[in-house]
Amino acid sequence: MALTRNFKDTVKARAERDPEFRIVLLEEALDAFLNADLDTGKVLLRDYVNATVGFEQLGAQLHKSPKSLMRMLSEQGNPRADNLFAVVAHLKAHEGVSFSVQRAGQS
Numbered sequence: 001m002a003l004t005r006n007f008k009d010t011v012k013a014r015a016e017r018d019p020e021f022r023i024v025l026l027e028e029a030l031d032a033f034l035n036a037d038l039d040t041g042k043v044l045l046r047d048y049v050n051a052t053v054g055f056e057q058l059g060a061q062l063h064k065s066p067k068s069l070m071r072m073l074s075e076q077g078n079p080r081a082d083n084l085f086a087v088v089a090h091l092k093a094h095e096g097v098s099f100s101v102q103r104a105g106q107s
Contacts, residue, residue: 008050015051022052023097030088030099039075045087046073053094062086 015022025048032041049058049069059066069087072079079087092098 008047011047012051015048019095022048023095025051026091026095026097027099033084034101042073042075042077042079045091046070048091049073049087053091058087058090062090 011025015025025044029041029044029048032038032044049055053061055066055069058064059069062069064083071077072083072087
């Protein structure tokens with residue numbers, strides 16, 4: 001069965017109408033990074049950026065080339081920690097959220 005809608009368009013449409021979806025997408029990306037799954041974290045962060053601010057706007061706000069940011073979050077990308085954390089900090093501020101880390105077993 002063929003897909004009737006592009007995946008990127010589907011994620012963008014959902015993100016536009018569902019703020020909780022955007023936050024969970026960002027949260028899952030951070031969770032992947034914290035669990036040493038850089039590849040999944042980059043994919044989820046890239047999906048979040050594409051569905052929300054876009055790379056052009058993100059690049060302008062961070063004073064970085066949009067193409068550089070796209071490469072950083074690509075499958076072959078190898079982002080430096082300072083660049084990755086700058087992106088995450090900006091996206092958290094964009095959503096107006098903060099996240100905290102808890103040890104397993106804590107509530």
